Structure formats: C-alpha cells, structure tokens
Amino acid sequence: MEKREYTIIAETGIHARPATLLVQQARKFNSDITLDYKGKSVNLKSIMGVMSLGVGKGAEVSITADGADEKEAIEGIEGTIKNEGMAE
Amino acid sequence: MTLKVSGIAASDGIAHAKAYLMVEPDLTIEKTDISDTDSEMTRLTEAMDKSKEQLTKIRAIAAESLGENEAQVFDAHIMVLSDPDLIDQTKTVIDNENVNAEFAFKQVTDMFITMFEGMEDNAYMQERAADIRDVRKRVLANLLNVTLPSPATIEEEVIIIAEDLTPSDTAQLNKKYVKAFVTNVGGRTSHSAIMARSLEIPAIVGTKDITERVSENDMLIVDGLEGDVYINPSEDEISAFNKKAKEHDELKKEWDQLLNEPSVTKDGKHVELAANIGTPKDLESVKNNGGEAIGLYRTEFLYMESTELPSEEDQYNAYKKVLEGMGDKPVVVRTMDIGGDKELPYLKLPKEMNPFLGYRAIRVSLDQDSIFRTQLRALLRASVHGTLRIMFPMIATLPEFREAKAMLEEEKALLLEEGVKVADHIEVGIMIEIPAAAVLADQFAKEVDFFSIGTNDLIQYTMAADRMNERVSYLYQPYNPSILRLVKGVIDAAHKEGKWAGMCGEMAGDQIAVPLLVGLGLDEFSMSATSILKTRSLLKKLDSNKMKELSEKALSECTTVDEVIELVNQYVEN
Numbered sequence: 001m002e003k004r005e006y007t008i009i010a011e012t013g014i015h016a017r018p019a020t021l022l023v024q025q026a027r028k029f030n031s032d033i034t035l036d037y038k039g040k041s042v043n044l045k046s047i048m049g050v051m052s053l054g055v056g057k058g059a060e061v062s063i064t065a066d067g068a069d070e071k072e073a074i075e076g077i078e079g080t081i082k083n084e085g086m087a088e
Numbered sequence: 089m090t091l092k093v094s095g096i097a098a099s100d101g102i103a104h105a106k107a108y109l110m111v112e113p114d115l116t117i118e119k120t121d122i123s124d125t126d127s128e129m130t131r132l133t134e135a136m137d138k139s140k141e142q143l144t145k146i147r148a149i150a151a152e153s154l155g156e157n158e159a160q161v162f163d164a165h166i167m168v169l170s171d172p173d174l175i176d177q178t179k180t181v182i183d184n185e186n187v188n189a190e191f192a193f194k195q196v197t198d199m200f201i202t203m204f205e206g207m208e209d210n211a212y213m214q215e216r217a218a219d220i221r222d223v224r225k226r227v228l229a230n231l232l233n234v235t236l237p238s239p240a241t242i243e244e245e246v247i248i249i250a251e252d253l254t255p256s257d258t259a260q261l262n263k264k265y266v267k268a269f270v271t272n273v274g275g276r277t278s279h280s281a282i283m284a285r286s287l288e289i290p291a292i293v294g295t296k297d298i299t300e301r302v303s304e305n306d307m308l309i310v311d312g313l314e315g316d317v318y319i320n321p322s323e324d325e326i327s328a329f330n331k332k333a334k335e336h337d338e339l340k341k342e343w344d345q346l347l348n349e350p351s352v353t354k355d356g357k358h359v360e361l362a363a364n365i366g367t368p369k370d371l372e373s374v375k376n377n378g379g380e381a382i383g384l385y386r387t388e389f390l391y392m393e394s395t396e397l398p399s400e401e402d403q404y405n406a407y408k409k410v411l412e413g414m415g416d417k418p419v420v421v422r423t424m425d426i427g428g429d430k431e432l433p434y435l436k437l438p439k440e441m442n443p444f445l446g447y448r449a450i451r452v453s454l455d456q457d458s459i460f461r462t463q464l465r466a467l468l469r470a471s472v473h474g475t476l477r478i479m480f481p482m483i484a485t486l487p488e489f490r491e492a493k494a495m496l497e498e499e500k501a502l503l504l505e506e507g508v509k510v511a512d513h514i515e516v517g518i519m520i521e522i523p524a525a526a527v528l529a530d531q532f533a534k535e536v537d538f539f540s541i542g543t544n545d546l547i548q549y550t551m552a553a554d555r556m557n558e559r560v561s562y563l564y565q566p567y568n569p570s571i572l573r574l575v576k577g578v579i580d581a582a583h584k585e586g587k588w589a590g591m592c593g594e595m596a597g598d599q600i601a602v603p604l605l606v607g608l609g610l611d612e613f614s615m616s617a618t619s620i621l622k623t624r625s626l627l628k629k630l631d632s633n634k635m636k637e638l639s640e641k642a643l644s645e646c647t648t649v650d651e652v653i654e655l656v657n658q659y660v661e662n
Contacts, residue, residue: 012434015213017395020167046173048200051216054207 002074005062006087013056018084023047025080031067033077044077090321095270095295097315098281100618102333103268103290104326107306108246110257111299113234115225117190128182132175132189135230140169142226142238150240150260157393161260164216168223174200190231197224215433242266247308249298253280263287268310270298270317275561276594284312285616286370292317294558343621347378351624353606357632361624362420362614364592367393368409373617378624382419383540383614384479384592385410387463388426396434397459403466411474418475420540420590420614422519423463423492425449425481435459444545444554449482454491464499471511479540483518483525486532493535519592521545526574529581539582540614543593547571566595567604567652572643576608583609590614597623600653603660606630607639634659 010018026033026044033044037059042049044063055061065073081087122128143166151159168174174196181192197220204217229236239248240260247268248261258280269284274293284291290312292298302308302319309318309329313336318325351361362383363374367390374382390398390406411419426432427448435456440446453460467478480492493516503510517538520526526546529539543566548555550571553563565571575591582589590612595601597615602623605613613623638659646652 012396015434020164023167043172046171047167047216048171048220049173051213052200052203054213 001064001066002070003062003064004074004078005060006081008055008057008059008061008087010084010086011057013059014050014053014061014086015055018080018086019047019050021080021084022077022086023050025077026073028076029065029067029069029073031065031070031073033063033065033073035061035063037061090325091301091319093270093295093298093301093317093319095292095298095315095317096275096281097312098274098276098278098293099269099284099289099291099312100336101268101288101290101312102329102336103247103308103310103312104329104333105245105247105267105308107249107302107304107308108237108239108242109299109302109304110237110239110248110250110253112225113229113236115228115232115234117188117194117228117232119191120188122182122186122188125182125186128187128189128192129179131231132178132182132193135189135227136169136175138230139223139226140166142230143169146238146240146260149262164219165223165226168219169227190228193224193227193231197221247310249302249308251299252278253283258283268308268312269293270295270302270308270310272296272299273558275555275558275564278556282616285618286366286373288373288618294561296558340621343625346621346624346628347376349378349624351380351627353627353630353632353635355631355633357606359606359610359627360590360612361620361627362418362590362592362612363617363620364614365410365617368406368413370617371410371413374414377617377620379417379617379620381417381612381614382410382414382421383590383596383612385419385421386425387421388424391424391426391432391435394434397462400462400466400469403463404469407467407470407476408473411470411476414474416475418477420477420479420517420538420592421467422479422481423450423453423460423467427452444548450480450488450492451482453480454488454495457495460492461495461499464496465503468496468500468503468510468514469508471514472509476511477515477517477538479517479519479538481519481542482521482545483532484522485524486528486535489518489532489535520578521549523550523574526578529578530584533581533585533587536587538587539578539589540612541575541578541589541591541593543571543575543591543595546574546593547595550574565649566593566598566601567642567656568649569643569646569652572604572608572639572652575605575610576639576643579609579611582611588612599623599626600656602626603630603635603656604639604642604652606632607635607637607642609636630660 034041035044037053037055143162147159147162177196178192181195201217201220204213207213242262242265245265245267248266250271252271252273268289269280269291271280271293274280281291281293290310292315306319309321352358360380362381363379364384365382366386427437483489500510515537517536519542520539521542547564551563553560555564579589588611591610592614596613597619642652642655
C-alpha cells in the first residue's frame with residue numbers, strides 16, 4: 001500500500017479540469033485508489049465521489065493506492081497533481 | 089389551412105425548411121417490484137452501454153462539425169456514465185429493494201444531484217448536477233426505449249423549434265444545416281437572438297407556445313423580417329415567400345455595394361460604424377460587413393468558454409489576434425463583464441436574488457483584482473499590435489473608474505520595468521449603462537477618454553424592467569424620450585470636454601434610433617456586424633441638420649415612445 005499527503009494550493013481546489021484529470025489518471029491503474037479528506041474516503045476513480053468531497057484551497061488530503069501497480073499509480077497521480085498545480 | 093404564429097423578429101431573413109423539435113420526450117417513470125434483479129441489472133448495464141455509445145458518436149460528430157472545444161462537454165458526460173460509484177450504488181438499490189432499474193437509477197442520481205446542488209457556494213457543482221441530469225435523461229430514455237433529440241447529429245436542413253436555446257444548446261448545432269431558430273421565450277437581446285444574428289440566419293423568439301403548435305416533420309416558413317412562422321404553408325404561400333426572400337436578397341446585395349464605402353450622411357457628415365464581437369472568430373463577419381472598427385469586444389467569452397480562469401498568455405493571444413486582424417482600426421475591448429446572467433462555474437460567485445443589480449463586471453474586477461490585473465497585463469502587452477482602447481463596464485461612480493485606471497497604470501509601470509513594450513497612448517473609457525453615470529457624465533467626461541453607451545442595460549436600469557422578463561418587455565423602450573435625454577446628456581458631456589461618445593447596444597443599429605442618434609451627434613455606432621451595411625445605407629438618406637431638428641423636436645415635444653416613432657417616420661422617407 002502506498003500513501004501520500006498533500007496540501008491543496010490551487011484556487012479552485014480539486015474541481016473542474018483538475019478533478020477530471022485526476023480521475024482519468026486514476027482510471028489508468030488497476031490498484032484500488034482512494035482520496036481521503038476530513039475523515040471521508042472516496043474512490044478516486046469516481047468523479048462523483050471526488051466532487052462530493054468538495055475539496056477546496058488549503059485542504060489537507062491523502063491519496064492511497066493498493067494493488068499490483070500501486071507504486072506506478074501513486075507516482076502517476078502525483079505527476080498530475082503537480083503538473084496541474086493542485087499541490088506542491 | 090396554414091397556421092400562423094407570431095413572435096419577436098430577432099434576426100432578419102426568410103427560411104423554408106423542416107421543423108426540428110428540440111423538445112424532451114416524456115420520461116416519467118414508475119416504481120415496480122422486481123423479483124428477477126439480475127435481469128434488471130442487465131437492463132441497466134445495456135442502457136448505460138447504449139448511452140455511452142450514443143454519446144461517443146455525438147462527441148465525434150460534434151468534434152468534427154463544431155470543434156474540439158465544444159465537443160469536450162460530452163467527455164464530462166461519458167465520465168459520469170462510467171462512474172463506478174454511480175453504477176455500484178444503483179446496483180445495490182436494485183438488489184436490496186427489489187425495484188426496477190429506472191427507479192433505482194433515478195433514486196441514486198437524485199441523491200447526487202441533491203448533494204451537489206446543496207453545495208450552495210459552488211457554481212461548478214451546480215453545473216455538474218446539470219451534467220448528471222443530462223446523462224440521466226439519456227439513460228432513462230434508453231431504459232424506456234424513447235428517443236432524445238440530439239441536435240449535434242442533424243444532417244439535413246432544419247428549423248430549430250425550442251423552448252429556449254442556451255449557449256450549450258447552440259454549441260451542439262451544426263450551423264451548416266440550421267436555417268432558422270424559433271423559440272417560446274426570449275427577446276431581441278437574449279442569447280439565441282444574438283447567436284442567430286451572428287450566424288446570419290433568421291430567428292423569431294418569444295412566440296410563447298411554438299413547441300406546442302409544431303410537430304416533427306412539419307414544413308415551416310420563418311419570416312424573420314416580420315416575426316411570423318407559417319406552419320405547413322400552401323404552394324401559393326411558399327412562392328410568395330420565395331419572392332419576398334429574393335427581394336430581401338436583392339436589398340442585401342444593394343447593401344453589399346456599400347462594403348468599402350465611407351459611412352456618411354447625405355450631407356457628407358462622417359460617423360464611425362463599428363462592430364460588436366465576442367471572439368476573434370467574429371473578425372471574418374466584421375470584414376465581410378465593412379466594419380470600420382470594433383466598438384465592443386466582449387471578453388467574457390474567454391472566461392465562459394473555459395473550464396478555468398484563462399491565463400495571461402491565452403488572453404494575450406486572443407487580444408493580439410483581434411488587434412492584428414483589424415490593422416490600424418481601433419478596437420474597444422471591454423474588460424470582463426461576468427456575474428449577472430453570465431456565471432462562471434469555476435469562480436465561486438454567490439447566487440443572488442437580483443444578479444443584474446449585484447456583484448458583476450467592474451464590481452467583481454475591483455474586488456478580485458488578481459483576476460482583473462491578469463487581464464490588464466494581457467491587454468497592455470497586446471496593445472503594441474494595433475490601436476487598443478480599454479473600456480470598463482458597469483461603472484457607477486468616479487472612484488470606481490479611478491481605482492480601475494490606477495490598477496491599469498500600476499500594471500503598465502510594472503511591465504515597462506520588466507522591459508515589456510506597451511503602446512504609448514491607450515484610450516481608457518467607460519461604458520455608460522448605469523443611469524447614475526449617465527447623469528454625472530459631465531464630471532466623468534473630464535477624466536475618461538471616451539464613453540460608450542450600453543443601451544441594453546441602460547434601458548433596463550432606467551425603466552426598472554428586467555429585459556429577460558417577457559411580462560415587462562413592453563418597457564424595453566429605446567426611443568422613450570427619457571432614454572433619449574440620458575443619451576443626449578452623455579453625448580453633450582463628452583463633446584464639451586473634446587471626447588467622443590459611442591453606443592454599443594442594440595439601439596445603435598436600430599433603424600428608428602439611428603436618425604435620432606445622428607441628430608444627437610453620436611460619433612460611433614457599434615452593432616452586430618450584420619447590421620452595419622443596412623445602417624450605412626440608411627445614413628446615406630439622412631441629412632444631419634434635418635436629423636438635428638428631428639432629435640430636438642423629439643426631446644422637447646414628444647411625451648411617449650409612440651410619438652417619437654411617428655415623428656421619426658415623418659422625417660425619414662422610406
């Protein structure tokens with residue numbers, strides 16, 4: 001299991017294009033991937049789940065990948081997060 | 089017998105084609121108890137797969153005919169369709185409650201919609217709720233075996249019949265096949281009307297019930313000159329309208345002769361006929377219609393067509409394109425006018441009771457100045473590529489103008505410090521659309537370089553009548569003496585300080601208003617590009633001294649809008 005933590009710095013939080021890109025990226029991997037925020041955990045492959053969290057600027061979130069390709073998954077997702085300027 | 093339905097003529101021209109109803113089928117569902125839940129799950133999966141297939145096809149057609157940007161709406165829909173939470177939860181409901189797939193799917197999507205819509209501070213969530221509604225419609229239609237209208241796949245000439253057309257509806261239309269619009273609601277300044285004029289196709293809005301009068305496959309004639317729709321016309325009527333269409337075409341050809349002619353009155357007085365545009369794409373129409381300038385570049389489309397704030401670079405490129413496209417001719421760029429009826433999903437603007445009287449345009453810009461400064465920097469950088477003029481919208485007070493102008497000066501100084509080139513002199517003006525600014529125009533005129541009167545809003549604010557509300561649409565009176573007095577005050581105030589005054593609302597291209605405005609001494613008329621040649625042709629018939637007499641008489645003697653119209657008709661021979 002791989003886990004990383006981020007502080008969201010993007011003005012719009014995880015919404016709009018960034019949310020879509022994160023879900024698209026997560027769907028490329030077989031591992032179970034979750035996004036945790038404020039004690040709630042959602043499937044990062046579900047756009048509805050991700051949006052239901054309402055992650056705004058300044059939020060502390062963690063992302064967990066569990067499965068055969070968990071290492072690639074967590075790296076891939078971190079790439080999206082940084083490229084899109086969601087967190088540093 | 090032919091049925092005739094009348095509405096508001098929103099865009100010139102005559103069209104004859106088959107009706108295409110953009111009307112939703114009945115998607116009422118009932119709850120039924122199911123014992124074979126496995127087969128319900130299969131039905132669900134099949135309906136979702138079928139929906140995905142349809143959307144993929146629509147997306148491909150849309151990408152080809154409308155462009156990649158417009159097609160991206162459908163990506164969001166496809167993503168919702170393949171959402172694991174949505175599918176799993178629906179299956180759980182079917183399984184646990186032994187209910188039909190339609191009911192379970194509606195229940196689960198309802199839950200998500202309620203949840204998203206409940207996040208009140210977030211317009212983006214509202215839009216995603218709308219996405220879910222859209223997708224749900226398609227899945228339910230497939231479960232119920234009914235067909236949804238899919239305007240993106242139209243492949244023959246049609247006349248679109250709809251309740252109303254939103255920007256996302258029109259984005260899906262293949263302009264090649266759409267010959268006209270007719271809608272139940274709306275007025276001359278509603279989105280569908282503006283869209284029709286920029287596409288140069290006839291449109292009639294505000295018919296109230298056209299969707300109930302017309303059936304699929306009815307043949308229609310749309311007379312955009314009079315605002316009439318004829319349903320299943322006779323052969324005689326068709327030939328009569330073909331004749332009328334031909335005459336209109338000839339008139340248009342006559343106007344086309346004026347393409348490179350100067351815009352002068354009979355006695356040789358020159359005024360500037362400029363165009364209103366929304367995107368660099370509109371430049372083509374400006375050229376085809378002989379526009380002498382851009383009097384209003386509405387930059388909010390840059391913000392509305394994007395899923396996030398447009399970057400300085402994206403904005404710079406758009407502004408540069410427009411400025412270069414116009415050569416030496418001036419381009420008045422209006423800084424962002426968002427809020428009001430123009431919501432941005434990614435910018436969390438609060439929902440307001442009275443959006444037109446609320447947080448919009450310069451009020452947002454001054455409050456969220458980092459967004460505004462990005463736009464100012466992009467504009468300043470682009471200024472070296474042509475003749476840029478900057479206009480601030482919705483200015484009510486002088487301190488607002490001073491603050492906005494100070495920000496512009498600060499950004500200019502910063503850019504120069506960074507070694508970036510900026511044009512030496514950029515005219516900075518304001519849009520006059522708030523009565524307070526019109527009344528105080530003499531004071532404003534000392535500090536601004538120009539005025540541009542935005543009549544659509546000035547009229548609605550002066551008459552206290554929402555221009556989207558059909559029940560009070562009779563109060564949209566451009567020629568009311570009260571409006572004319574405000575306009576005169578603004579023009580006189582500008583001239584007294586040696587500045588110029590223009591107009592960029594619908595009124596500037598209105599054939600009744602133009603004689604009055606010529607008489608009042610308006611310097612620049614900015615309108616839909618398609619109205620320019622018609623107006624140039626009208627100008628040639630007007631004597632400026634006579635029009636001065638007309639406007640003085642209208643202001644001193646007329647008490648109502650009808651009296652003004654009568655007076656204009658007396659003065660202007662046809």
